[in-house]
Amino acid sequence: MKIRFSRTVAASLLLFHAGILPAVENIQFNGFLTVGGAVSNDKVNTQNGNITDSIGFDEDTRVGVQISADINKRMSVTAQLLGSSDQSQSFDAKFDWGYVSYSLTENADIRGGKIKFPTFLVSEYIEVGYAYPWIRPPAEVYGSNPITAITGTDLLLRARVGGGDLLVQPYFGTANDEKALVPQEVLPQFPPQPGPGLPAGTVKFVNFDAKNMAGINVAYTGRAGTIRGGYLQTQVSASDLGITKNDDVTFWSVGGNLDWHNIIGYSEYFERDIDGAANRFFPSQKGWYATLGYRLGHFLPHITYATLEDNNSKSDPGVALQQQSVTAGLRYELGTGAALKLEAERIDPDNGTRGLLISPVDDILIYSLAVDVIF
Amino acid sequence: MKPFTHMKPFIKLLPLAGLLLAFSAWAELAVIVDPSVKVNSLSIEQLQRLYLNQANRFPGGVALRPLDQHSGSGQRKAFDAHVLGMSERELAEYWSRRMFSGKGHPPATVKDDKAMIDRVITEPGDVGYIDGDSVDDRVKVILRIP
Numbered sequence: 001m002k003i004r005f006s007r008t009v010a011a012s013l014l015l016f017h018a019g020i021l022p023a024v025e026n027i028q029f030n031g032f033l034t035v036g037g038a039v040s041n042d043k044v045n046t047q048n049g050n051i052t053d054s055i056g057f058d059e060d061t062r063v064g065v066q067i068s069a070d071i072n073k074r075m076s077v078t079a080q081l082l083g084s085s086d087q088s089q090s091f092d093a094k095f096d097w098g099y100v101s102y103s104l105t106e107n108a109d110i111r112g113g114k115i116k117f118p119t120f121l122v123s124e125y126i127e128v129g130y131a132y133p134w135i136r137p138p139a140e141v142y143g144s145n146p147i148t149a150i151t152g153t154d155l156l157l158r159a160r161v162g163g164g165d166l167l168v169q170p171y172f173g174t175a176n177d178e179k180a181l182v183p184q185e186v187l188p189q190f191p192p193q194p195g196p197g198l199p200a201g202t203v204k205f206v207n208f209d210a211k212n213m214a215g216i217n218v219a220y221t222g223r224a225g226t227i228r229g230g231y232l233q234t235q236v237s238a239s240d241l242g243i244t245k246n247d248d249v250t251f252w253s254v255g256g257n258l259d260w261h262n263i264i265g266y267s268e269y270f271e272r273d274i275d276g277a278a279n280r281f282f283p284s285q286k287g288w289y290a291t292l293g294y295r296l297g298h299f300l301p302h303i304t305y306a307t308l309e310d311n312n313s314k315s316d317p318g319v320a321l322q323q324q325s326v327t328a329g330l331r332y333e334l335g336t337g338a339a340l341k342l343e344a345e346r347i348d349p350d351n352g353t354r355g356l357l358i359s360p361v362d363d364i365l366i367y368s369l370a371v372d373v374i375f
Numbered sequence: 376m377k378p379f380t381h382m383k384p385f386i387k388l389l390p391l392a393g394l395l396l397a398f399s400a401w402a403e404l405a406v407i408v409d410p411s412v413k414v415n416s417l418s419i420e421q422l423q424r425l426y427l428n429q430a431n432r433f434p435g436g437v438a439l440r441p442l443d444q445h446s447g448s449g450q451r452k453a454f455d456a457h458v459l460g461m462s463e464r465e466l467a468e469y470w471s472r473r474m475f476s477g478k479g480h481p482p483a484t485v486k487d488d489k490a491m492i493d494r495v496i497t498e499p500g501d502v503g504y505i506d507g508d509s510v511d512d513r514v515k516v517i518l519r520i521p
Binding site for chain 1: 429430431432438463464467468471472474475476477480483
């Protein structure tokens, strides 16, 4: 028995060794780049400070490189490096996400690591401007969930249903040290201890953690487009804001897109509900947008309406950030794998409020230009 | 069946029409595999799913891997247009969404018909397409696309 045991161990060690050395085959490198400038017609900046009345490149400039490799027939590794000037004034490259994927069956994969997850239609490739019509997806909806990747695991379950593909994707994980913008309204009391506070107009991000994040994404894709729905719940804390009790957050969203003949359409809706101390800083909200475009050869003119509203039913201390916007855009194909985009956006915060801007204003106009490349 | 019998002469003429077309432009594309691969035919739809990374196993559980000819070649243009029914731009957008969300890559490419045959017979399970005139008896044709 002893001999047999050690032989087995030796054999499996050998197998392991043999399996690891020739391991990685089919390594792929792919990249994307967006260079974009934006300017507003008013001294009132966007609340993240990226778009002002002098031309700036912080909002829409980024570069990414994705590396993927097949370890064997069932297993692969994918990781993405991202350099972006957003949320800071220096162009930092970071390891944005990376995971290992294992194929359980032909129609089921399990993934583990840091996973980009689909809160919305384009969430999984939100940095890749080439993959969607706008310069940036509507902030009223896409800005509602600052978490784009979780550390954890998910399951991708696929089925062929009625000529299309159904995807059911449950996920579970955590997200630590995510960045949240401190609302202008609480700057005078920041930090939470007694002190002078921060002056109005300061752009201040604090870290927050999301624990026990559990969600599901269901999507159906046919020849003409995709419809999807998702639900997510988590518990958040942010010690810099005195949010220490892991307050409950729930989030759900539905949406669809259409690419039919020359017609392009996107529309999505979400509601988020935040409890406890966290709700003092981050209001419960709901919002939606609709985009319609028509392809004319290399040109894709499109128009978007978006709105962000309060989602309060009970006594809710959260500061509502309500606004509407209309964006007219034009995408022009610069050959294969490159696009030039122009946009004019009019933002209307609700009466007397600031919306997603840094201070109240009747309305502002933002002009943007971007070039997207994949390589 | 009866109402169609009068069409038979026309059906017989079809290969002739094909022959005439062959002189003017494209003959046909042949989708090929190694003869040892246990797949004898694929539908256009199965081929689409294989090449768009939406399926990689086919009747009998056979695993297949798609290969493209390089972009710009007549074979690639004919395949993209007649099998996938997508333009170069549509494919670039499609793959940008798939790739950067970690859902697969476009097929690897080979440089010409000869290289495609060599690759397919050395890697059983690889699927390629070549000009119908380049087919020889080292490969098995699983679909002809006129």
